Amino acid sequence: MSSFKTYVDITEHGSEDYEWVINDEDHPKLEPRLLPGEVVVASASNVLKFASVSNRKHGISGCLYVTNFKIAFVSTTSNYAGNPKDERNKLLSQNEVCLANIDQIYQVNGERRKKLLPGTSIITNVKTIQIVCKDFSVHSYSFKFCPVGFHKTVINAILHHSFPKRIELLFCFECTLPPTQTVHEMQFFTNGHDWESEVERCHCNEGWRVCSANENYQLSASLPQAFVVPRSLSDNQILKASKHFMGNRPPVWCWGHINKCVIVRMAVLHTFITDTQQESIMLEHVRKSHPNLREPLILELDKSMPTLAEIHASWCKLRDSSCCPLDNIQKFWENDSRSLSLINGSRWPHHVMICLRMANRVVEAISQHQVSVVLQETESRDLSAVISSLAQLIMDPHFRTINGFQSLVQKEWVTLGHAFTKRFGRISEYENQQSPLFQLFLDCVWQMQHQFPMSFEFSETYLTSLWDSLHNTVFDTFSFDSDRIRHLTSTQPQQQQQQQDGEQGSPVALISRSVWDWSSQFHDVDIGLFLNPLFSITCRVAAYRQRKGIPAANYHNVNNLVPRWIPGLSSHNDGGSRPRRNSISGSISALRATEYGAAENKKTDTLGRSWGSRFGLAALPEHGNSVGTLSRASSNEGAGSGGGSSRWKRIRGALFHSHGRSFSPHQQKISSIEEGMEMPLMSSSHHDTSAVTYRASRGIVDLGQHPQTQQRWTVYGAAVYDPIPSYPIKLEPNKKPLKLDLGKEWEEFKPGKDPGPDGGDIPYHELDWPVYSMLPVADSFVDFRLWSQCYLRWIPVLDVRGGGHPPVYFHQCALVNDILSLESQLDKLHQCQLQHDLSNNGEADISSSPSQRFVTMSDHSPGQPGSQVTLSSFHPFVQQQNDSALSFGEWEIVPSPVISGSTFRSTGNRAVEAEFDSDSFVTD
């Protein structure tokens, strides 16, 4: 797209554009692009911008503008000179920083760095400032050549405007961009209807109902107007009980498993209330809503998880020590060899993995022990959102689609009242209540996606883009503390203001713009990069297996989950010297059968095997024989024994710290489950058959009968994958691309309806392709990976030009495109044949184009042949062209230290700080 930026652009600019910028102050062309409602607050010309991680000797010169939305740096080499359409992001371009994104501002004097406090104003002469952002980027500006006095205006404006005092000062109130069109395919959960359909989707209607006791937010200010409670509870009971809980938040239903176990989020009782009766009543109702009247498992997150302050500290440490390009280039390389322990020292890996562990725990309890889980937390708005949404991602394939994921975020985070204003530090008074919980969540999702690249509809790019959008205050999605404030600001601005602070202010009505409307930020081609091409194959495999009733024996997926070299499995190691992956799959169950002597394990041949084996094996070293099949009623036995105030069993305390997988010592029951994680995946014995048939159209894929045991195995949720011809994600110009049609029936799967003479043309069932109904997420620290695409991309020297993931991504896109078009061709040919057979005179409706297509390299870089674009390894949006001057204006200023002879002697074991000319990558 940006390939034809007109560098030589005389007709438009005329001669004066090409004078050296220092010479003219009010350059007409050097103006930022303003959004409607955006106002320039201050500006300074002849400001130098330094590249990140450079020696800060050379900068590009330009004008710095501060508006009520962003800081914009405009230079002649920036993209404003070209076509605004060339911007990858329609709202914020490369050299612009959203004010809400600013975390800290430093004044730099040589090696010394002094933090500038928000709300203060500077008097002294500041040469250079560094702006550290919440998205880990750092922007350094020098006012060395700036006309005297201007820098003060600018810095003071930044200090003043980036830390607003009131929520009404956020830009989303001032922005007059048109409101977003509603994104139809996803649920926003702002009304009762969405909740109802969610309850129905989860088949929880029997035990749960949508409650409207919170109309006009009379019950709780942080809960939405509609939420879901046990059916047996009356509105009055809820009203009464809610007073006892912190934040007036009684237990709220979040999600239900097919076996009727649910996830409930609940606040703790007020500290001044000693009587736990109300809590017990609530829990009793939760218990009653369970078909088998099992007691729920209560996870006390406050006591078993790191505190919010710890997470924030760790986040800052991660940023400052290892990911953030604060340092100059020399320091950066000096620290490089220590980076691993710095990452470890930040404890961020620890926090990420603990969240995954906790989520796994919830999953175990629900899918294995078949008990409901109550996540209890102070106000149940923070960590419980992380854990609950992670657990749902693990268990419910629906949430692994884009729309599903967005619905999940809406449900668990936005409407159930995660305090974004506080946690993101949108307002200066909340500065010390910040905690990057949503970022933590995204990191966890990325870990899962990294572990299961085939199972998510969205790509890494999607997550990164979402991460980037968090601090874009054009959108209101991540700006408010609760549904109530969002509601009030958008409907009754004046009233709300009087209620809130009694101040006089101009009435501001919020125009609601959702971050999920991606087309307001990105172009269609870029939105295409959000899609994971492999997912469509996963859908097809799932659909095909389901439709064909493929017996389990043909299904091999475990081999990729288990290490290839388990000594116990090395019967196929061929001389002990070469791994043979495929052979392991067959022997996993065998090994486990011998290990546990449990005949039942042989049954779990399909999806259950993947799950069980992972956990079974992981537990092997310490607990050889203790496994067996777990007692389903185990959790019931704990009843009554729970000490303390309540009879409810709780899990608390330091669960994870010392031993990888050991549960808290006084919870023996649970820990044995943990060890013997055996997952007979929702066999039909666990729920009545009527339910299966009822849900068959909604969300269950039947995998057919096991040949030996005659037991039917089902996979929950796979029906959200569409069958082949109707998988309808389309990317067309002027159309919103992300659509997932849910309404198609399996019968419309054409090649299946009309199997060829061989009995099946597309051998999806033969593919060694995993379809997970549940993800066996690995959660030990060894499995932690740094999300380098996201965290490290501001460090240009770490960019692997022409390498990294993007080539793989495009390769796969092209492959999948080929497959899809072949498929539709095949389909077409079938039809021709059919019609020929029938001698039908009717017109055949033949479309030759496949229903779906993924972005390929040529789409993404039109105008350039593939070989001339060197993609950055970090972000597919950033493309490195043959001409580095165009897209990376500021990169040019770094003279490559490699060629400098003076650095050779002293580099020591520093790596080469290479800033290579992209010409050398391209052979003509």
Added chain:
Amino acid sequence: MEGRNHSSDSLASNSSNSKLGRDSASSSRGSAVKSLSSSTSASNEYFPDFDSKVTIKEPSIVDSPTPLLTGEKIQGAARDVTYLCPFIGPVRGALTVTNYKIYFRSSDREPPFILDVPLGVVSRIEKMGGASSRGENSYGIELICKDLRNLRFAHKQENHSRRNVFEKLQQHAFPLSHRMGLFAFEFKEEYPENGWTMYEPVAELKRQGLPNESWRITKLNENYDICDSYPAVWAVPAAATDEELRYVASFRSRGRLPVLSWIHPESQATITRCSQPLVGVSGKRSRDDERYVQLILDANAQSHKLFIMDARPSVNAVANKAKGGGYESEDAYQNAELVFMDIHNIHVMRESLRKIKEICFPTVDDVHWLSAIESTHWLEHIKCILSGAVRIVDKVENHRTSVMVHCSDGWDRTAQLTAIALLLLDPYYRTLRGFQVIIEKEWLSFGHKFAQRIGHGDDRHSDADRSPVFLQFIDCVWQVTRQFPSAFEFNEHFLITILDHLYSCLFGTFLFNTEQQRMKEDVKQQTVSLWSFINSHTDEFINPLYCAAYVEQHVLFPVASLRQLRLWTNYYCRWNPRVRPQEPIAARSRVLVSLRSHLQRRVQELQKELDARLARGTTAVSQSNEGRSTAARVSSPIYRTIGDYEIGAKWQWKFNTSTISTHLLTASLLSLLFMFAIGLTFFGIQSSRLSQKQAELTNLSLAIIQIQTEVQMELKELKNLREEMNIALYSNADSSGDNGDIINNREKRSDYNKGSQNNNQRSKTSKKSKRKRDENSTTNNDVLSKHSSNTKHAPKVTAVHLERNVDFVTTGSSGIINRWHPQYWAPANNSLVVENLKLEDNNSSLVIPSTGLYLIYAQVLCYAATKDNNSYEVRVISQGATSSQSKIIAQCSAGTTILDNDITCYTSVAQMLQVNDRVYLQQIQKNRHLLMSMGRSFLGIVKLI
């Protein structure tokens, strides 16, 4: 253990081996005999195996026999042995020792637990416990292996089986220490490919373009008498005589004089490798050596400097002086610059690997995993090697400088550096066979002492000469493959296989220290090459992500930062079930590739079938169908090969002219075809000779495709023509907008606003036939013409001053400074008219509008990062001539000795120039950093008469 005495029963073992081919398909049932990896095909690696029920049918054997290779014999056995697995606990079974492997088979499990370890991997054998030891499983044998694991077997004290097993193990694990031969000499397996013929030194040098005018190939060392650790064939500077080579060899440690390793196909910059000079404490000099180094430098005409990369830390290099070694002093080697790479010696590496083993086996320290990795310093060493290689590549590729690499002896670190540098530079080495060449060449023939470093068949486990140098190299390669997943033809499995057989002693490839020894032992005749095995089973080792068209071509620059490196857990931690590999994306792509080929086949079949039916068919409907499907095939090439990423685009929001015209053409052709089809249909109803018409139709459509391509060709030519016409019409500003395609007229208005795009670029894009609307596309070629439009009476001046408004540019490999930007003299009173001058070739060349005498002036300001000079040439190229025919009309050189300085160089010349001559500036040194801001660098031209 077994019911029969296997030790003498080679017949039985042979018979079981004969089934290997079949058994490999039935691997997973455990009961099936599985033998060695190497002799069986595993082409079904990523695919489900279909559990064929092939089992051994040998009724005489009660227990399953130990699978044996050809030439393998059972040496000893013990029943009632317990294998103490650190992960799943003790396993009871029977143990067999052969002359190749140790084979354990459990008796208490179904399917049996089988352990099959080649003895070559064993580094040390120890007895656990003595006669007095009590407690279960405390008495037995422990094997410490080179592949980062330990195996422990517990024996019963009563039956005295331990002594026998221990003795046999000792003997056959360390055959050389017991005056026996290695197993590789007994292994006789036939493979369709012969790996020994894979690498031919002369052929490889020829591939690099040798010999040429400055390098020759010599067989001086044919009898290994000059240097016993070097190969027989060398490439040396052509100017060096044999006599000189002998003298030079005497000044280098162990006679390892500088010999060519790789030569850049374009710039002739070379990588040479050698050992340290024998300088000693007294600082000896050798005139021959100095002259020889100068010859190497002179062989590369592009550079005035030679970089000597000393892989050692400088301290070590100085310390080596005491032992008579040392490094090249700058006084003695005037034009060379010495750089120390800071890679530590083999002892440090060995220690580091030992720590890796500590953290990986048997248990992983979960909480401190990252810090533990850091504390081993292994990744730091990897980083040093990688960054050293990147530095070499940078010198050779970007600076066209020759590089000489050495360490102390030039067989450990040097091999690492050169091999990786070659891998990054030359895409050939990134293929499956190319990588084998690199190992054969840089490691085996140049005398990396594999026997010593690995300790094949030798029981001195604490030998200080052992070191994981080669493992480190493979690890580096893995790191690069991880950063460039689609640049390599081979996969991770290939690398692991190489490492496994590095120890196994099954193949002759890695045996012995030098080429000379291998010749003496007749390794090529007596043993099988690892490459025989690998090249016979290439399916397994191919990387499905390999994408030659896109990445293959360029030079790789991996990022040598610890943040981008990762511990190779799939190798180091592969024994540990806790450490889980990521779900293999590559395997998935492999599945997809096979699925695609399946579908393609299927589509073809169906198409054929359909065609066949239609040929027989009689109904009109089927015929119109046929017409359609033919049309569809013509119109949209739905798939093509994967490599070019040009699968028919769906978003047609960018068109350029040629594609639109192609579209029109296609559309018209289609409608023609369709009408034809309808006509035929009509005809078909009336006539009975339909089938003939059918054939005609197919022929016709073929013809139409042909015509289409021809028309496209013509369109292309037309476009070229038009460009030339534009050149001719440059003075006619207003009419110059469009004379080409009809479609362009629509965009005419916007063209002026959208800025200019020079012709060259545009034609390049139009060739690409993308269906993209190129919004910036323009035909406004004469960038200056507008200015001259409305002034008629003012005096005319033909002149232009070009500058570029950026701070820094790096000139590319061509050195041509491009993207000049015309700088206007303000036409304040219209007294002066600047006449038309055009910029072409990426705005690098000024096109002379009319014949005359011109004054050309230029100044280039160069950032002197190195002690280098700044030289550029003003060149002229006449119309139609190729770039090699350009002539220099002025040259300007300036130098400085002060670093961090700007060197400026101004020149001007008056010259007669013909019409359509092109004037451009070319930097002589490649990849220089030029300061391009206003007034610093410029190019100008004034027509005098």
